[in-house]
Amino acid sequence: MERILIFGNTHESREAAQTMRRRGKQVIVCVTTEYARAQLPPGTMCHIGRFDDGQMLSYIRQTNPRKVIDATHPYATATQTRIRRSAEQLGIPCQRMKIENEQEAWRDVVQWVENPAEAAAVLSRLSEENILLAGDYRNLPHYASLLRKDHLFCRIVPTVEALDLAEKVGVPETHIVAAHGPYTRAFNSAVFDMLGIDVLVIRDVAVDGGLAECVIPALERQIHVMMVRGE
Structure with missing residues (x-):
């Protein structure tokens, strides 16, 4: 055969x-x-x-x-x-x-989940992968309660509210990328490479710089992308 x-x-x-x-x-x-x-x-x-x-x-x-x-x-x-x-x-x-x-084409490749709780539950089955949460800082508690803090990273806007929440849920300071958009492909690529990201979690909503500007550099690096459906 x-x-x-x-x-x-x-x-x-x-x-x-x-x-x-x-x-x-x-x-x-x-x-x-x-x-x-x-x-x-x-x-x-x-x-x-x-x-x-x-x-x-x-x-x-x-x-x-x-x-x-x-x-x-x-x-x-x-x-x-x-x-x-x-x-x-x-x-x-x-x-x-x-x-x-x-x-x-990236929409056919990424993993789709319905909400942050489902995303966190799926991610909790991972062990050694570095996970980056891009935006959506208000849902950090969903992830921080289930994921290993030494493998959890987040990209958030540098506001007092966002930074305080990241500290409250236990994200290490060195794992926080605090920056205003627009987030270009070059910026996202540098973040992925610097942090050694294995999994990207992002919501299917408009973000500064656009979804494709974040997702495509991740896929180019064989980073697994989990897309949380927009509300």
Whole structure:
């Protein structure tokens, strides 16, 4: 049975997996989170985890697929290069799928939750990941009551009310980013890199600088994004 290796957590990757399985192919889909795995068609073989250059090459060699399909989101440029180079080095055909509506593609990639309480409950199952809460400081108590303070960071406006609340719930001073918007891509990128963020939590409402200015740099860094639906 021919084996097809698919990379990505997008609508296109899930459709490709279904199509190839209907054609009788053995399909393995590579994603980075448990949430992404849960979005796949039932019964789909899956690998969860990130790859560096050597790991990517080793995994493709080990699985020895007939074809590699790159259906990653349009912001994962480093991953796309890694996939293409590894496939070329091994002499395996590699197809880059076209992602529809690239400007809004991030909405199909992020994890959606209904409210801060649900977000905090999901995040409480994590252990070593650094979590950044972007804005929405009034809901800090939801998160601080369930999450490890040594892995909790927040970006808030530098008002007395916001700073007092962060201190009250126990967020360390060194974990507070207090700044006025607009929050540009460059600013958000610097924050993610400086703090070593693994998970970004943000509300689906208009914020200074725009949602995309925050979400896209996170996705470029393979940061998991949790989007809390706007009220």
